[in-house]
Amino acid sequence: MNSKILTVGDEILIGQIVNTNAAYLGDVLFAIGMPVEKSVTIGDDEKMILDEFKDSLENYDLTIITGGLGPTHDDITKPALVKFFNDELILNEKILEYVTKLFASRNIIMPKVNEGQAMVPSKSKVIWNANGTAPGIWLEQENKVFVALPGVPYEMKAMMEESVVPMLKEKFLSNLDYVLKQKTLLTTGVGESVLNEMIGDVLSIIKNDKLAFLPSIEGVRLRINVKSDTEENADKRVSEIENQIREKIGEYIFGTGNDILEEITGKLLTQKKLTLAAAESCTGGLLSSRITDVSGSSAYFLGGIVSYANEAKIEFLDIKEDTLKNYGAVSEQTAIEMAENVRKNFNSDIGISTTGIAGPTGGTAEKPVGLVYIGYSDREKTYAKQFLFSAFRERNKKRAAQEALEILRKELLQK
Amino acid sequence: MNSKILTVGDEILIGQIVNTNAAYLGDVLFAIGMPVEKSVTIGDDEKMILDEFKDSLENYDLTIITGGLGPTHDDITKPALVKFFNDELILNEKILEYVTKLFASRNIIMPKVNEGQAMVPSKSKVIWNANGTAPGIWLEQENKVFVALPGVPYEMKAMMEESVVPMLKEKFLSNLDYVLKQKTLLTTGVGESVLNEMIGDVLSIIKNDKLAFLPSIEGVRLRINVKSDTEENADKRVSEIENQIREKIGEYIFGTGNDILEEITGKLLTQKKLTLAAAESCTGGLLSSRITDVSGSSAYFLGGIVSYANEAKIEFLDIKEDTLKNYGAVSEQTAIEMAENVRKNFNSDIGISTTGIAGPTGGTAEKPVGLVYIGYSDREKTYAKQFLFSAFRERNKKRAAQEALEILRKELLQK
Numbered sequence: 001m002n003s004k005i006l007t008v009g010d011e012i013l014i015g016q017i018v019n020t021n022a023a024y025l026g027d028v029l030f031a032i033g034m035p036v037e038k039s040v041t042i043g044d045d046e047k048m049i050l051d052e053f054k055d056s057l058e059n060y061d062l063t064i065i066t067g068g069l070g071p072t073h074d075d076i077t078k079p080a081l082v083k084f085f086n087d088e089l090i091l092n093e094k095i096l097e098y099v100t101k102l103f104a105s106r107n108i109i110m111p112k113v114n115e116g117q118a119m120v121p122s123k124s125k126v127i128w129n130a131n132g133t134a135p136g137i138w139l140e141q142e143n144k145v146f147v148a149l150p151g152v153p154y155e156m157k158a159m160m161e162e163s164v165v166p167m168l169k170e171k172f173l174s175n176l177d178y179v180l181k182q183k184t185l186l187t188t189g190v191g192e193s194v195l196n197e198m199i200g201d202v203l204s205i206i207k208n209d210k211l212a213f214l215p216s217i218e219g220v221r222l223r224i225n226v227k228s229d230t231e232e233n234a235d236k237r238v239s240e241i242e243n244q245i246r247e248k249i250g251e252y253i254f255g256t257g258n259d260i261l262e263e264i265t266g267k268l269l270t271q272k273k274l275t276l277a278a279a280e281s282c283t284g285g286l287l288s289s290r291i292t293d294v295s296g297s298s299a300y301f302l303g304g305i306v307s308y309a310n311e312a313k314i315e316f317l318d319i320k321e322d323t324l325k326n327y328g329a330v331s332e333q334t335a336i337e338m339a340e341n342v343r344k345n346f347n348s349d350i351g352i353s354t355t356g357i358a359g360p361t362g363g364t365a366e367k368p369v370g371l372v373y374i375g376y377s378d379r380e381k382t383y384a385k386q387f388l389f390s391a392f393r394e395r396n397k398k399r400a401a402q403e404a405l406e407i408l409r410k411e412l413l414q415k
Numbered sequence: 416m417n418s419k420i421l422t423v424g425d426e427i428l429i430g431q432i433v434n435t436n437a438a439y440l441g442d443v444l445f446a447i448g449m450p451v452e453k454s455v456t457i458g459d460d461e462k463m464i465l466d467e468f469k470d471s472l473e474n475y476d477l478t479i480i481t482g483g484l485g486p487t488h489d490d491i492t493k494p495a496l497v498k499f500f501n502d503e504l505i506l507n508e509k510i511l512e513y514v515t516k517l518f519a520s521r522n523i524i525m526p527k528v529n530e531g532q533a534m535v536p537s538k539s540k541v542i543w544n545a546n547g548t549a550p551g552i553w554l555e556q557e558n559k560v561f562v563a564l565p566g567v568p569y570e571m572k573a574m575m576e577e578s579v580v581p582m583l584k585e586k587f588l589s590n591l592d593y594v595l596k597q598k599t600l601l602t603t604g605v606g607e608s609v610l611n612e613m614i615g616d617v618l619s620i621i622k623n624d625k626l627a628f629l630p631s632i633e634g635v636r637l638r639i640n641v642k643s644d645t646e647e648n649a650d651k652r653v654s655e656i657e658n659q660i661r662e663k664i665g666e667y668i669f670g671t672g673n674d675i676l677e678e679i680t681g682k683l684l685t686q687k688k689l690t691l692a693a694a695e696s697c698t699g700g701l702l703s704s705r706i707t708d709v710s711g712s713s714a715y716f717l718g719g720i721v722s723y724a725n726e727a728k729i730e731f732l733d734i735k736e737d738t739l740k741n742y743g744a745v746s747e748q749t750a751i752e753m754a755e756n757v758r759k760n761f762n763s764d765i766g767i768s769t770t771g772i773a774g775p776t777g778g779t780a781e782k783p784v785g786l787v788y789i790g791y792s793d794r795e796k797t798y799a800k801q802f803l804f805s806a807f808r809e810r811n812k813k814r815a816a817q818e819a820l821e822i823l824r825k826e827l828l829q830k
Contacts, residue, residue: 011629013451015442016599016638018435022456027430036428038463039456041437048453071608072628073617106803111608131807152630154807214431223431278700278721284707285693285700288721292699295775295808303727305720306693306703312718312761316731346727360710393710 001172003029004060005039006052008068008077009151012041021066021153028160033173033180034062044068049080057144061172064164067151069134071113077148078137082121085139089119092126092135099133127163131155138167145171181226181234183242186259187252188219188406195220198249205244209237217395218261218402219254254409261405262290262297268412269300269350276408277346278304279317279338281329282356282372287401302346307338317341330355332373335384339375351377352408353384354400358393372400376407416587418444419475420454421467423483423492424566427456436481436568443575448588448595449477459483464495472559476587479579482566484549486528492563493552497536500554504534507541507550514548542578546570553582560586596641596649598657601674602667603634603821610635613664620659624652632810633676633817634669669824676820677705677712683827684715684765691823692761693719694732694753696744697771697787702816717761722753732756745770747788750799754790766792767823768799769815773808787815791822 005025011017019041026036037060042048049068056063068077082089096118103110117133120126127136127149134150136159147164149156187195192215196202202211210225224241228234246253255264269276278288278301288304291297305316310329313319318341319334327333335355343351356372363369369391375384387403389396420440426432434456441451452475457463464483471478483492497504511533518525532548535541542551542564549565551574562579564571602610607630611617617626625640639656643649661668670679684691693703693716703719706712720731725744728734733756734749742748750770758766771787778784785804791797802818804811 010627013441013454014445015438016629018433018438020433023430023433026428030429037458039428041454043452072611074627111612113611114608212431285703285719288700289704293809298723302724303721304700306718308713309717
């Protein structure tokens with residue numbers, strides 16, 4: 001069972017947009033056992049699109065096409081499909097009604113061009129797009145499947161999860177003689193090579209299965225891939241590998257799969273009926289923003305202070321002028337006062353703080369760019385930890401916010 | 416003059432790594448006038464690599480191959496090139512010496528396998544890799560060029576800039592009879608199809624040139640592509656198209672090219688010597704985080720309040736209890752008080768605020784998910800604008816932060 005990804009769009013070819021869709025699709029199709037063997041990106045050019053369709057029909061069980069489904073003149077994926085499958089476009093009343101309503105709900109009169117979104121190839125199954133106006137299209141010929149999806153990442157992803165993956169499992173994967181399983185362990189706070197060293201002899205753990213280290217700014221994901229004869233044996237093997245890894249590096253694993261650190265801390269706060277406030281300097285609002293990315297966070301997150309100017313630290317966080325004078329805004333002492341006072345001023349159970357040199361300028365020999373202090377305070381204890389990140393502003397903000405959430409998670413686990 | 420990108424590596428296909436190399440190469444090659452027409456990713460598989468080489472020789476002036484040049488058994492790009500060009504590997508003494516020294520300087524004994532890095536096809540020109548052990552390879556046949564580069568992004572980029580681009584200009588571009596030019600106009604606050612309708616008859620404006628609409632959550636980018644006989648005429652044609660578009664939708668264009676909205680507002684604040692403070696409810700810190708993504712923002716951004724709980728609105732922003740009781744936290748009145756009071760409490764020149772129903776829960780018939788008010792206040796005036804975004808929390812946060820920055824930009828232009 002093999003797959004091909006076909007990305008259509010000049011903007012990808014000339015590098016205006018990085019093709020994250022292809023990475024997402026590669027990941028999903030690999031996980032269900034229909035690995036991508038070729039990924040092709042071409043422009044909005046009919047001849048090239050038709051050539052790729054021909055190659056797909058000859059060589060691949062599945063081709064997923066993204067892009068070129070919009071309503072404007074340069075979107076030609078749909079007409080190309082109609083031509084290739086000798087089909088015609090017919091009006092889908094349900095989609096027309098939906099698209100019309102979507103515009104009405106936004107108080108916008110629907111531009112005429114959008115009516116075309118409701119036209120679909122007569123031989124196709126329609127894949128519902130709950131988040132946009134372009135429906136997906138499923139077409140089959142000689143047992144080969146073509147799926148066309150919009151290029152907007154969140155529309156495409158939702159359609160994959162809700163419709164395409166279940167349809168693919170039904171079509172291709174109901175009669176296999178093996179089972180593939182995958183599990184990802186999420187770590188933060190320690191690098192790839194250090195994790196590798198702590199785990200030790202990886203091959204003796206994984207044997208014929210696979211373990212991949214996937215580093216990113218926020219941490220390293222460890223992905224376990226197992227192939228076995230039955231569902232039960234595959235699950236057992238995944239557990240064996242996971243347990244051996246957890247024995248070595250368990251304290252750095254904050255979750256699995258699609259877990260998100262701010263959701264994990266949010267659940268812990270909810271379970272333990274505790275409230276939180278944040279005082280941010282070097283993260284500049286990013287920590288609060290991540291906390292409030294979680295739906296329902298208003299139940300435990302009371303708010304925060306972004307104290308960029310020293311006057312704001314004094315006015316809203318009661319940082320002592322002496323502390324700023326003697327130790328500086330970027331110091332363990334300031335981080336401690338920020339965490340303690342944001343807790344007191346918001347009347348929350350827990351306060352968390354960040355202060356550091358985000359860079360790229362503003363560093364000194366004594367306090368280099370990347371130096372960050374993260375403060376934690378609850379009713380029993382208050383402390384700050386020192387970190388030295390990188391020379392890059394964006395990375396420093398991200399890593400500081402991540403470490404603050406991880407400190408919070410570890411404290412909450414003990415409550 | 417056309418190009419193809421060939422990326423070799425299983426890790427890209429299965430989505431472990433996003434293919435940022437392809438975006439970089441697409442950008443560079445487009446800029447020098449050798450646009451990428453196809454970008455293909457395949458695994459470390461000899462047959463598929465050779466098939467792609469065949470396609471390259473038939474259809475593309477230039478093929479840039481990345482990946483598969485390492486020293487291990489699964490790196491097969493070099494042997495595949497040797498096979499395809501009926502060539503043989505010969506030892507390059509200079510590279511051997513360099514690689515040996517590189518390991519010595521890192522205090523590592525060079526593994527035997529790395530000697531292979533100094534073996535290159537006899538017909539090739541070597542492209543020096545100052546940052547790693549794998550040299551690049553330049554091969555020509557029938558006036559078609561193949562360039563193989565390592566997949567490590569910073570090695571590849573340095574080799575492109577220092578060697579490959581100059582070699583390409585020498586080989587292909589010294590005698591061209593046309594010029595390509597590109598310009599991107601950045602808009603926010605209005606959708607793709609509405610922009611399309613406002614511009615009207617696109618074809619009468621662009622004629623034989625190209626205009627692409629590139630939508631994202633934060634706005635739509637309009638990319639103009641022009642081909643002309645001289646540098647001067649190409650620039651003139653770009654200006655003509657740009658001016659015609661600006662006549663129709665100028666008020667929505669906040670910048671061009673790689674401009675970033677928070678940098679534009681930051682520059683305006685700096686020029687006009689004004690300071691800013693933010694009061695955020697529904698954006699939860701995202702607005703402050705974007706403002707502080709800009710290096711040097713501490714000069715004009717004094718800080719912000721993330722007032723998630725009503726108590727925080729009262730305590731830090733002096734929102735009247737009557738306002739909250741009579742109009743609610745999500746209301747024009749609250750947004751106005753937030754903007755005005757954050758300005759006064761931080762003693763800044765300008766205050767900006769957001770309050771809304773981020774969702775996905777918490778909406779009512781009267782105040783649906785996606786309803787957002789953005790407040791603006793300076794010493795002369797204070798007001799709030801109402802928006803209705805989407806059903807999605809993350810998108811609502813992003814769009815609200817974007818609109819807040821856009822309101823700020825428009826106000827600053829008038830100062």
